Amino acid sequence: xxxxxxxxIGDKTSEFQHMAGSDGVQxxxxxxxxxxxxxxxxxxxxxxxxxxNMRNILAVGFDMDYTLAQYIPETFESLAYEGTIKKLVYDxxxxxxxxxxxxxxxxxxxxxxxxxxxxxxxxxxxxKYVKVAYHGFQEMSKExxxxxxxNTLIRDSFDEPDYALIDTLFSLAEAYLFAQLxxxxxxxxxxxxxxxxxxxxxxxxxxxxxxxxxxxxxKQTVTKDPRSLWDYTxxxxxxxxxxxxxxxxxxxxxxxxxxxxxxxxxxxxxxxFHEDNRAxxxxxxxxxxxxxxxxxxxxxxxxxNSSPRIVLKKSNAPCQIFQVLYVGDHIYGDILRSKxxxxxxxxxxxxxxxxxxxxxxxxxxxxxxxRLMRNERDQIEDQIHHMKWFxxxxxxxxxxKQKTSDGIDELESxxxxxxxxxxxxxxxxxxxxxxxxGQLMKTGYQNSRFAHQVERFACLYTSQVSNLSLYSPYxxxxxxxxxxxxxxxxxxxxxxxxxxLHFTDFKLVK
Ligand SMILES: Nc1nc2c(ncn2[C@@H]2O[C@H](COP(=O)(O)O)[C@@H](O)[C@H]2O)c(=O)[nH]1
Ligand SMILES: [Mg+2]
Numbered sequence: 001x002x003x004x005x006x007x008x009i010g011d012k013t014s015e016f017q018h019m020a021g022s023d024g025v026q027x028x029x030x031x032x033x034x035x036x037x038x039x040x041x042x043x044x045x046x047x048x049x050x051x052x053n054m055r056n057i058l059a060v061g062f063d064m065d066y067t068l069a070q071y072i073p074e075t076f077e078s079l080a081y082e083g084t085i086k087k088l089v090y091d092x093x094x095x096x097x098x099x100x101x102x103x104x105x106x107x108x109x110x111x112x113x114x115x116x117x118x119x120x121x122x123x124x125x126x127x128k129y130v131k132v133a134y135h136g137f138q139e140m141s142k143e144x145x146x147x148x149x150x151n152t153l154i155r156d157s158f159d160e161p162d163y164a165l166i167d168t169l170f171s172l173a174e175a176y177l178f179a180q181l182x183x184x185x186x187x188x189x190x191x192x193x194x195x196x197x198x199x200x201x202x203x204x205x206x207x208x209x210x211x212x213x214x215x216x217x218x219k220q221t222v223t224k225d226p227r228s229l230w231d232y233t234x235x236x237x238x239x240x241x242x243x244x245x246x247x248x249x250x251x252x253x254x255x256x257x258x259x260x261x262x263x264x265x266x267x268x269x270x271x272x273f274h275e276d277n278r279a280x281x282x283x284x285x286x287x288x289x290x291x292x293x294x295x296x297x298x299x300x301x302x303x304x305n306s307s308p309r310i311v312l313k314k315s316n317a318p319c320q321i322f323q324v325l326y327v328g329d330h331i332y333g334d335i336l337r338s339k340x341x342x343x344x345x346x347x348x349x350x351x352x353x354x355x356x357x358x359x360x361x362x363x364x365x366x367x368x369x370x371r372l373m374r375n376e377r378d379q380i381e382d383q384i385h386h387m388k389w390f391x392x393x394x395x396x397x398x399x400x401k402q403k404t405s406d407g408i409d410e411l412e413s414x415x416x417x418x419x420x421x422x423x424x425x426x427x428x429x430x431x432x433x434x435x436x437x438g439q440l441m442k443t444g445y446q447n448s449r450f451a452h453q454v455e456r457f458a459c460l461y462t463s464q465v466s467n468l469s470l471y472s473p474y475x476x477x478x479x480x481x482x483x484x485x486x487x488x489x490x491x492x493x494x495x496x497x498x499x500x501l502h503f504t505d506f507k508l509v510k
Contacts, residue, residue: 040470042361043354046462048477049455052345055474056323059261063269063328066169067349068465069236073169074105076218080209081173083217087208093193094204101180108175109437110352111450114164118148119182119198121175125443126452128158132437136182164202167450168330169351174209178202229266230284254286269330270337327465331450336457348458349465356440357463359433366429373422374445380415384408 062068071077081103088094113122120140123132130149133140140148148154157163166175181201185192192201212218219226223235234254241256257263264272264281271277283292321343328334329349338344360367390396391404426445430438441451454461460477462468483491 050459058323066329083212084208116202125446131443347460354463
């Protein structure tokens with residue numbers, strides 16, 4: 001782990017000299033110079049939904065998988081995909097030809113919802129309106145979409161048990177496999193095991209993925225024969241914090257433990273956040289992996305992974321709930337539960353965000369044009385309505401009627417043009433983010449359901465944990481001002497920028 005982590009995870013008051021970027025290059029510190037730091041590039045900024053003063057935070061907890069440890073999805077999730085297919089074929093009677101299938105790791109994205117019964121994959125906005133829908137890999141028409149999901153009552157749910165949320169990067173492979181199976185079943189109904197409807201296929205995929213996580217299919221590739229989740233954690237953290245070498249014959253030196261006061265493995269989140277559900281905690285002796293606090297005091301070996309294991313360095317003074325910041329990648333398991341159950345402050349790690357905000361920046365002019373086109377469309381529509389009422393209710397002579405009708409025709413044709421180009425341009429803009437699902441945080445021009453969850457449950461969000469090192473440990477994160485629709489036209493952002501500039505000029509002149 002680079003030096004910057006020391007400040008965040010270990011002794012928060014200590015200074016540090018240098019920090020390493022993601023490419024390992026040492027960069028000078030930026031936050032401790034008296035005149036302030038260099039600008040933090042947009043992809044690495046920390047964004048704030050709810051004020052958080054780091055001075056008030058006494059403990060920072062970190063999830064490991066996909067938070068501290070950023071697995072490479074094309075390799076790690078491919079393992080899950082291949083392991084799952086083998087289980088479907090050899091254990092659950094699916095046809096051998098599945099073994100020849102391949103995984104496009106870029107196809108699925110977080111925030112999607114699987115409709116298990118209908119075999120559909122959905123992206124919805126923050127009101128839970130389905131805006132993009134595919135049956136397997138086949139795009140659904142607008143009519144099919146509205147016919148299936150237009151009903152308000154259905155829209156209210158979109159949760160388990162009939163729907164599955166793709167809210168972690170671990171789920172990308174199972175979502176892709178589900179879509180493949182839906183297509184396969186539609187074109188080869190006889191080849192899928194008897195009575196396997198779409199929901200049954202989803203259940204089989206889920207069970208097979210689950211088993212890959214439990215039986216070591218995935219973890220064995222990272223570290224050979226891990227005896228427990230403690231062993232696994234040790235290898236991954238040793239790699240991250242020091243060695244950067246994955247060599248199963250190499251003994252780990254436990255140096256990484258100095259960055260943490262307490263380490264808990266196998267906690268089975270989100271159940272862990274509920275005190276009543278929490279399994280017994282066993283203390284681990286790091287070198288041997290033996291359990292210390294057994295009933296008769298004799299150290300004993302670990303068996304299985306079911307109970308949480310802890311390594312304690314020192315006992316901590318108790319913290320108030322709002323003095324704990326928990327950092328994780330799973331919007332439900334890490335963020336929503338820890339916030340709702342324990343009232344902890346939260347930070348969500350969204351690796352996809354780095355590319356998303358960079359693209360957003362490069363497309364900012366197109367986005368402004370889209371907004372203008374939408375306004376123009378609204379204005380033309382209003383004009384058409386106005387003229388239609390005029391035609392209907394005013395006492396006009398034949399000539400006036402003809403002129404008004406011609407005017408309406410012209411406006412309708414202009415409106416159709418603007419509508420078509422607006423829709424096309426908006427689609428193209430979204431496709432720059434993802435060819436199928438578009439921008440992660442938007443659906444059409446509204447926030448996506450995923451963005452809505454991020455806004456509600458994550459006090460902070462950022463693309464990677466190490467971005468914390470770019471800010472002072474005493475940083476007071478403050479959200480930007482909220483805007484309601486009625487405020488937008490009164491206080492447009494452009495005006496605010498002008499006001500700020502004038503204010504700066506004024507100060508300079510003085
Ligand atoms: N039994 C299952 N375990 C799973 C599944 N998906 C992920 N995982 C395991 O969870 C942790 C990662 O969770 P984190 O909150 O600590 O980041 C890791 O050990 C995964 O293998 C699943 O579907 N079933
Ligand atoms: Mg995780």
